[in-house]
Amino acid sequence: MRAIDVHAHLTPQCFWQATRDGGSWHGLRREQDARGREVLVSGDERGQLPPRASWTPEQRLADMDSLGVDIHVVSPYAGFYNYHLDAAVAVVTSRESNDEIAGMIQSWPDRFAGLATLPMQDVDATVAELERVMVNLGFKGAMIDDKVNGKLLDEPEFLPFWKAAEQLGALILFHQGGDTVVSPRIRRYHLPNSIGNLADRTLTFASLVFGGVMDACPDLKVCFSHGGGYACYGVGRMDRNWRSMSAEERRNPEAPSAYLKRFYYDSIVYTEAALRFLIDTAGIDRVFFGTDWPYDMAQDWPVSWVLSLESLTQDEKEAILWKNMERLLDL
Amino acid sequence: MRKIDVHSHYIPRSVIQAQDQEQDWYGLTYSAAPSPGFDDPSGRRVAINSPKLRFTPEERIADMDASGTDIQLVSIHTPYFGYSWDPAQTTQMAREVNDEISALVRQHPDKFAGMAALPVQDVDAAIEELERAVNTLGLKGAELDAAINDENWDEPRFLPLFKAAESLDAFLFFHPQPQDNIVATARTRKYSMPNSIGVPLEDAMIVATLIFGGILEECPNLKACVAHGGGPACFGMGRLDHGWMVRSEARVNIQRPPSSYQKQLYYDFLTNSEPALRFLIDSVGADRVVIGSDWPFVEWNPSPGGWLEGLQSLSQDEKEKIAYRNLEQLLGI
Numbered sequence: 001m002r003a004i005d006v007h008a009h010l011t012p013q014c015f016w017q018a019t020r021d022g023g024s025w026h027g028l029r030r031e032q033d034a035r036g037r038e039v040l041v042s043g044d045e046r047g048q049l050p051p052r053a054s055w056t057p058e059q060r061l062a063d064m065d066s067l068g069v070d071i072h073v074v075s076p077y078a079g080f081y082n083y084h085l086d087a088a089v090a091v092v093t094s095r096e097s098n099d100e101i102a103g104m105i106q107s108w109p110d111r112f113a114g115l116a117t118l119p120m121q122d123v124d125a126t127v128a129e130l131e132r133v134m135v136n137l138g139f140k141g142a143m144i145d146d147k148v149n150g151k152l153l154d155e156p157e158f159l160p161f162w163k164a165a166e167q168l169g170a171l172i173l174f175h176q177g178g179d180t181v182v183s184p185r186i187r188r189y190h191l192p193n194s195i196g197n198l199a200d201r202t203l204t205f206a207s208l209v210f211g212g213v214m215d216a217c218p219d220l221k222v223c224f225s226h227g228g229g230y231a232c233y234g235v236g237r238m239d240r241n242w243r244s245m246s247a248e249e250r251r252n253p254e255a256p257s258a259y260l261k262r263f264y265y266d267s268i269v270y271t272e273a274a275l276r277f278l279i280d281t282a283g284i285d286r287v288f289f290g291t292d293w294p295y296d297m298a299q300d301w302p303v304s305w306v307l308s309l310e311s312l313t314q315d316e317k318e319a320i321l322w323k324n325m326e327r328l329l330d331l
Numbered sequence: 332m333r334k335i336d337v338h339s340h341y342i343p344r345s346v347i348q349a350q351d352q353e354q355d356w357y358g359l360t361y362s363a364a365p366s367p368g369f370d371d372p373s374g375r376r377v378a379i380n381s382p383k384l385r386f387t388p389e390e391r392i393a394d395m396d397a398s399g400t401d402i403q404l405v406s407i408h409t410p411y412f413g414y415s416w417d418p419a420q421t422t423q424m425a426r427e428v429n430d431e432i433s434a435l436v437r438q439h440p441d442k443f444a445g446m447a448a449l450p451v452q453d454v455d456a457a458i459e460e461l462e463r464a465v466n467t468l469g470l471k472g473a474e475l476d477a478a479i480n481d482e483n484w485d486e487p488r489f490l491p492l493f494k495a496a497e498s499l500d501a502f503l504f505f506h507p508q509p510q511d512n513i514v515a516t517a518r519t520r521k522y523s524m525p526n527s528i529g530v531p532l533e534d535a536m537i538v539a540t541l542i543f544g545g546i547l548e549e550c551p552n553l554k555a556c557v558a559h560g561g562g563p564a565c566f567g568m569g570r571l572d573h574g575w576m577v578r579s580e581a582r583v584n585i586q587r588p589p590s591s592y593q594k595q596l597y598y599d600f601l602t603n604s605e606p607a608l609r610f611l612i613d614s615v616g617a618d619r620v621v622i623g624s625d626w627p628f629v630e631w632n633p634s635p636g637g638w639l640e641g642l643q644s645l646s647q648d649e650k651e652k653i654a655y656r657n658l659e660q661l662l663g664i
Contacts, residue, residue, distance in 0.1 A: 147518065150518075152518070152519055152521070154521075181514060181515055181517070181518045181532070182514065182532075182536065184514055184517055185478065185483070185514040185536065186483050186536065186540065188485065188543065188544075188580065188583075189539070189543035189544075189574070189575075189578075189580060189581045189583075190574040190575075190578040190580060190581045191536070191539055191543070191574075193574060194539075194567075194570045194571050194573070194574035194581075195532070195535055195536060195539055195567065195570075195571070197570075198563070198567050198570065199515070199528070199532050199535075202528050202532075202563075203515065203518060203519065203524060203528055206522060206524050206527065206528055207519065207521065207522070207524070210521070210522035210524070211521070211522070226570070229567075230528075230531070230532075230535075230562075230563035230566060230567060233563045233566035233607055233610065234527075234528065234531055234562070234563050234566075234603075234607075235604070236602065236603025236604030236607055237526075237527045237528075237530075237531060237559075237603045238527040238528070239603070239604075240527070240603055240629075241522075241523040241526060241527040245523070269569060269570070270569025270570055270572065270573050271568070271569035273610065273613065273614070274566055274567075274569055277566070277606065277610055280606070281606065296577040296578070297570075297573060297574070297577065299573070
């Protein structure tokens, strides 16, 4: 039995070192709040950095051993997308962050694989960086936000990115950064995260399907973190609206529900009933083990959680924990 | 099997008359182009976009008979809520509309029950009108939007309204207003996503706000139903529970996990798929799910009740509860 985690973040050591003693990492700083907790300061935005975010690779490996996780498919911290900054800054922070992940893969090839961060506000630079990490650094793909400065990813300007990802065989993991669609309505009760993340993923699913990206790129590999949000549960209403569209309005030849099996999803949905529903609608070969390490929204003992689920067969548990990713990502 | 429909929209006759006579209606300005309709003070356009909304009561009953619906709980079509207007004007409108719905119910007591419109931006006026609607007009309760202009239902100023509804034994039906309050439109208006994703997202936020805001804790006997099956709230409840567990700001009003409150609400069955409805029933119980057809906006095949009766994964007992028994017991219909 193995366990491969597709949803495990890295706040790179280059950031921690550069921001020591009040320093800046390409304009990003950190400070401590009244209780001594680390806070990222990026322009006007602030993000909490959990205790484990500063851990070295050695400390991370010890934690992985404790959790029973063999491989982290390491993705960058979503606070470092930097899409809202000057593209030149995002190019540099992406490269440094990706290079650090590359170093981890080199040092521990059996324990780490990589998903890059990309300067998505500059599509040419994004394609160049994706080529670099895939061809030169042996990455498995990249993690991107649900929106780039207000734009969804089905805008025509992003098509060269999707074509490049398809051609390079890169897995694109969607993960929100900053505000979600819920934030303007309510900021209380953690709802921008606990509902907003799921809503954002659902909008991304719909935009890629209705926007024709999945038809333009039939071999594209896209994984939605947080189980794809509400996509599999709420697709019936999308089907209903698709059926009421005129032929000219429709860009996708099949109903949205037919596209559920075109995507991958991580397993962090918290309840057995929701995971069972996801498996039954998207297919067992479409679900990857993912934990959201090292954040508080991660489950305490995620491997054991999957193993304990009574409604899953042993084959299904193995498919989720490692076999699907072993096959798709050659791990 | 009887069929009682909780989710059935109603356009006041005065709206239709105003449109036919090309006149303004309360705060809404009539204009003929691009198609006859009204603009609200903020410039949003409201049009009567289904011919069935112009039906007379007799035509509506004939339509119900044809689709096997015995009773509709009618409520004002949500673009006409009027929360953004001058409160005095909304109060006047609500009184007129509630009188009209009450007359409809008195005329056809075996076919209709009614829910009131309320001027909720003025909480005192809303409570007064809810009392009148329930005690004098014989309505079952009121219909409410997902949010009130820039506020959510967890603002403390709205708690007296929920307390009043609880003590009046009034039924509240929450339904998001597509024109004004869809937060998803800030992200996108493409591909009908505000409707297909944005509306159920509003429903889920209603469920979350009633739970996390402590309204269901403060009003344990409140009778409230959320449209469209409460959106994906039940499917995402695990994440809400986890957020409650790890974040102190999620626990300010409730000392129990959010999932422990979800069976206090009712949900209509408008989930758009049998597996989703099955998931909802398994999450909240068959005694918390009722028929909601979204009349006249959804084309049911063959009919709302016929769809329910044809579902393979529901027992006969579950179907009867959803079709009529739950609302029969809850509202004495």
